[in-house]
Amino acid sequence: MDYLHLPSGRIAYVCRGQGPAVLLLHGLGSSSLDWQPQIEHLARHFRVYALDLRGHGQSAPLRAPVSMAELAGDVADFIRALDIEPCVLVGISMGGMLTFQLLADHPELLRAAAVVNSAPSFPLDSWKIRAQVWLRLVLVRALGLPTLARLLAGKLFPKAEQQALREQLIERIAGNDRTSYLHAMRAIPGWSALPRAARADIPLLVVAGDRDYTPLAYKRAYVGQLRNARLEVIEDSGHATPLDQPQRLNQLLQAFIAEHSPPVPA
Numbered sequence: 001m002d003y004l005h006l007p008s009g010r011i012a013y014v015c016r017g018q019g020p021a022v023l024l025l026h027g028l029g030s031s032s033l034d035w036q037p038q039i040e041h042l043a044r045h046f047r048v049y050a051l052d053l054r055g056h057g058q059s060a061p062l063r064a065p066v067s068m069a070e071l072a073g074d075v076a077d078f079i080r081a082l083d084i085e086p087c088v089l090v091g092i093s094m095g096g097m098l099t100f101q102l103l104a105d106h107p108e109l110l111r112a113a114a115v116v117n118s119a120p121s122f123p124l125d126s127w128k129i130r131a132q133v134w135l136r137l138v139l140v141r142a143l144g145l146p147t148l149a150r151l152l153a154g155k156l157f158p159k160a161e162q163q164a165l166r167e168q169l170i171e172r173i174a175g176n177d178r179t180s181y182l183h184a185m186r187a188i189p190g191w192s193a194l195p196r197a198a199r200a201d202i203p204l205l206v207v208a209g210d211r212d213y214t215p216l217a218y219k220r221a222y223v224g225q226l227r228n229a230r231l232e233v234i235e236d237s238g239h240a241t242p243l244d245q246p247q248r249l250n251q252l253l254q255a256f257i258a259e260h261s262p263p264v265p266a
Contacts, residue, residue: 001058006077009060013051017043020261021084024050025095029173029181031057037246046257051078055180062183068191072101079109086111088257093118104196112260114205117212117239120222121192133189149173156240165243204229205256209237
């Protein structure tokens, strides 16, 4: 693990391989560890970076409210500090939301982008969604992250043969700093990167697990609002596609990144 000190705080990251730069962004309560199957595969072809967002993993904790634009600003600062622009950005869940925020705020830093089980906004447009957000906040404050981790593990990895993945998820989510988790989570409800992200003409791959939380119809609808996006569906996959279908995702990402990478000099 390497460390970079940005104006906002310390960022921990890993770097593997050689070639065109690819940057991986994890989801809420996760870290770069969840990208291990992708790092190992993609580093055979590209120079792969995976960072821990602020408030996660070994990066600086969050001790005050933060916005999605500020977290995306960390990513922009990281890209500039390592001089890897334009790079291919890949984000899952909250990391995908930050990818949309980068498309809106700093499209010049990106050669192409891929988002996995994510969206360009999180509107609080129904009582059901408001209740779900409120219940998770109450659950974390009242019962703690280990309880949340056990509940999420059963939903993300429901099959009997996924016991090892459930145990891994429980350990990683339970190990989060509770204050940092709550600050990061509160940044999401009501956030939107539309319509500015929709005006970006950056090639975008939208990957959806067929059993993800949000329906495919919702993803098809927002892909239709974007200028240069296409949707790929991975079968028999939930929200944690990098872990429950790593080989299929690796194939999609490798082909997409290669398609939008500069030619290798002769």
